[in-house]
Amino acid sequence: MDLRYLLKRLVSFVVTILVSATLMFILTRLTPNDPIQALLGRMAATGSNIEGGAELVAMYRERFGLDQPILVQYLSYMSNLILRGDFGYSLAYFPAPVLPVIAGAIPWTLGLFLVSTIFAFVAGNLLGALATWPSTPRPLRYVIYALAPVSAIPYYILALLLLYLLAVIFPVFPIGGARTAGGDQSLGLANILDIVHHAVLPGLSIVLALLGFWVLSMRGAMALVKGESYLMYARARGLRDRRIFMRYAVRNASLPQVTALALDLGKVVSGQVLVEIIFSYPGVGYVLYNALRTADYFVIQGVVMFVIISVALATLILDLVYPLLDPRISYRDGQA
Amino acid sequence: MSAAQLHAATAVAPQAGDVLSIENLRVSYGSRFNAVPAVRNATFSVARDEVFGLVGESGSGKSTLSMAILRLLPAQAHCEADRMRLGDTDLMAAGPAALRQLRWTRLSYIPQGSMGVLNPVMRVREQFLDTIADHTQGAQRREIEGRIETVLAGVNLRPAVLDQFPHELSGGMKQRVCIALAILLEPELIIADEPTSALDVVSQRQVLETLSSARRRIGASMIMIGHDMALQAQLADRIGIMFAGRFVEIGPTRAIFEAPRHPYTQRLIGAIPSIRRRQDIGELARRGLEHADGATASAHPDLPLREVSAGHFAAIEL
Numbered sequence: 314m315d316l317r318y319l320l321k322r323l324v325s326f327v328v329t330i331l332v333s334a335t336l337m338f339i340l341t342r343l344t345p346n347d348p349i350q351a352l353l354g355r356m357a358a359t360g361s362n363i364e365g366g367a368e369l370v371a372m373y374r375e376r377f378g379l380d381q382p383i384l385v386q387y388l389s390y391m392s393n394l395i396l397r398g399d400f401g402y403s404l405a406y407f408p409a410p411v412l413p414v415i416a417g418a419i420p421w422t423l424g425l426f427l428v429s430t431i432f433a434f435v436a437g438n439l440l441g442a443l444a445t446w447p448s449t450p451r452p453l454r455y456v457i458y459a460l461a462p463v464s465a466i467p468y469y470i471l472a473l474l475l476l477y478l479l480a481v482i483f484p485v486f487p488i489g490g491a492r493t494a495g496g497d498q499s500l501g502l503a504n505i506l507d508i509v510h511h512a513v514l515p516g517l518s519i520v521l522a523l524l525g526f527w528v529l530s531m532r533g534a535m536a537l538v539k540g541e542s543y544l545m546y547a548r549a550r551g552l553r554d555r556r557i558f559m560r561y562a563v564r565n566a567s568l569p570q571v572t573a574l575a576l577d578l579g580k581v582v583s584g585q586v587l588v589e590i591i592f593s594y595p596g597v598g599y600v601l602y603n604a605l606r607t608a609d610y611f612v613i614q615g616v617v618m619f620v621i622i623s624v625a626l627a628t629l630i631l632d633l634v635y636p637l638l639d640p641r642i643s644y645r646d647g648q649a
Numbered sequence: 650m651s652a653a654q655l656h657a658a659t660a661v662a663p664q665a666g667d668v669l670s671i672e673n674l675r676v677s678y679g680s681r682f683n684a685v686p687a688v689r690n691a692t693f694s695v696a697r698d699e700v701f702g703l704v705g706e707s708g709s710g711k712s713t714l715s716m717a718i719l720r721l722l723p724a725q726a727h728c729e730a731d732r733m734r735l736g737d738t739d740l741m742a743a744g745p746a747a748l749r750q751l752r753w754t755r756l757s758y759i760p761q762g763s764m765g766v767l768n769p770v771m772r773v774r775e776q777f778l779d780t781i782a783d784h785t786q787g788a789q790r791r792e793i794e795g796r797i798e799t800v801l802a803g804v805n806l807r808p809a810v811l812d813q814f815p816h817e818l819s820g821g822m823k824q825r826v827c828i829a830l831a832i833l834l835e836p837e838l839i840i841a842d843e844p845t846s847a848l849d850v851v852s853q854r855q856v857l858e859t860l861s862s863a864r865r866r867i868g869a870s871m872i873m874i875g876h877d878m879a880l881q882a883q884l885a886d887r888i889g890i891m892f893a894g895r896f897v898e899i900g901p902t903r904a905i906f907e908a909p910r911h912p913y914t915q916r917l918i919g920a921i922p923s924i925r926r927r928q929d930i931g932e933l934a935r936r937g938l939e940h941a942d943g944a945t946a947s948a949h950p951d952l953p954l955r956e957v958s959a960g961h962f963a964a965i966e967l
């Protein structure tokens with residue numbers, strides 16, 4: 314792989330993260346809400362007695378550096394964030410720092426996200442391609458097209474529907490959580506099965522919501538590929554139907570789909586937040602939900618930062634993989 | 650069958666031992682109620698080791714005819730024939746599996762302009778190997794795989810092209826890759842659809858020379874489609890002239906050039922520019938327009954092909 318291509322992609326990755334961190338800093342300063350006022354309000358609401366409230370506010374302001382000039386705040390924010398990975402302290406779980414709060418949730422989110430996104434991508438594209446292929450049995454085609462409109466249903470409705478159907482009316486799957494409460498934490502087979510069992514419904518609601526999009530867009534991509542001369546030439550060469558389907562049609566039609574995947578990742582992540590809330594799945598989305606409820610600004614910042622980094626990282630990986638999929642895309646600069 | 654069709658069928662009757670014989674092939678596009686005929690009652694045959702030149706202007710039905718022989722017409726095309734046989738195989742009756750096996754082992758195709766015909770995401774080698782893999786097995790497969798580089802050398806390509814992707818090859822190289830693929834399994838018949846029309850004059854000559862020597866080497870028959878009469882004169886043994894979906898004249902190359910009988914053929918040959926009688930382009934273009942009108946008019950009554958001399962047929966009033 315060409316080093317300059319790699320370097321260019323890495324630089325744009327870093328710049329993306331720096332710019333979004335800066336935007337996040339500006340946006341949080343623009344909100345009329347004062348986190349400390351919010352904290353005091355919460356304390357007052359729970360009946361805590363606040364003596365010398367004004368002094369307390371001033372103390373907190375000093376402690377969190379909010380009395381510093383905005384530029385100093387920005388620089389210390391950026392250096393904490395980038396150099397030390399320090400997102401500050403959680404206001405709700407003070408004095409717990411933000412990072413461990415999020416870090417504990419990342420494996421759940423990442424696992425659910427990766428498995429369901431990849432499964433939806435592969436299955437959706439394959440089904441979409443099969444739906445357009447002449448030798449596909451007709452009943453299968455009808456089933457595929459019946460699946461497609463499901464993607465018009467928003468994530469959260471779909472999740473609620475599945476929850477009601479498969480956890481309440483027919484209690485096949487658990488209502489929520491990522492594992493049976495009080496179970497052992499070891500990585501035994503029973504435990505893994507328990508985790509998978511819990512992940513089926515949230516996973517399914519993400520997969521179903523994404524599937525239709527891939528089915529329909531793959532159908533469009535296949536329609537274009539079917540007009541290509543290499544497909545006719547492959548038929549003229551008497552190649553087997555299955556080979557023409559996989560190696561000639563699907564392989565070429567999936568190229569624009571990979572680009573679409575890169576563009577779609579952000580949507581997938583934000584959709585997953587809602588799914589996690591509905592299934593009380595202990596992922597980053599659930600953490601975000603709790604942070605929003607408690608106005609835990611630093612945790613919110615941390616979660617948003619996590620989303621930005623993961624989307625940027627996924628895009629970077631797709632950028633690096635794409636030239637391997639399409640040899641016409643050059644690694645050399647100017648063309649890449 | 651009308652009397653005219655019957656006459657046409659008997660006039661150009663296929664001989665035993667023909668590689669390809671076609672009687673009254675009819676192809677139309679569109680719905681049953683709004684069918685546009687593309688090929689009308691085409692009757693001809695190709696003998697063993699023969700090069701049959703198929704000439705006609707754009708839209709005259711040449712490519713549709715070749716796709717009909719390959720049985721690769723699009724779904725909206727409607728194809729019928731009283732007879733269409735490759736050797737002793739009935740192409741009209743063959744099912745998809747039989748057709749798949751027959752394509753390339755007995756009948757191969759060189760596409761018009763090879764720009765988009767190779768899979769852009771596969772190296773050339775893989776496209777050779779999958780062609781071999783889907784038609785052979787065991788010792789025969791290994792034997793043909795071992796022959797790839799020899800076949801490439803026969804069309805003046807270095808083995809290095811095998812490890813390249815199609816976009817890394819020039820148009821002429823791609824065309825030669827297609828020729829190498831077409832002769833790889835040593836078919837009985839090669840259909841070459843304007844194999845050089847996308848190339849410049851120098852590459853055209855090289856590619857045609859490699860094509861005809863490669864064809865001779867494996868002893869295949871060939872249908873060579875093109876509208877370049879000069880190229881046809883060099884390569885074809887017999888020539889069939891198509892106009893508006895019909896053959897208007899079929900005959901030995903020499904007879905077609907020396908004594909063209911149908912007005913369209915006469916004008917086609919008259920339109921070949923000569924360095925000795927230099928006419929300006931305007932004059933050629935004017936005559937081209939005239940010939941279009943004249944030929945349309947003269948071709949209007951659906952005259953059957955009649956034998957005007959030994960093996961020379963023309964759709965004219967005698």
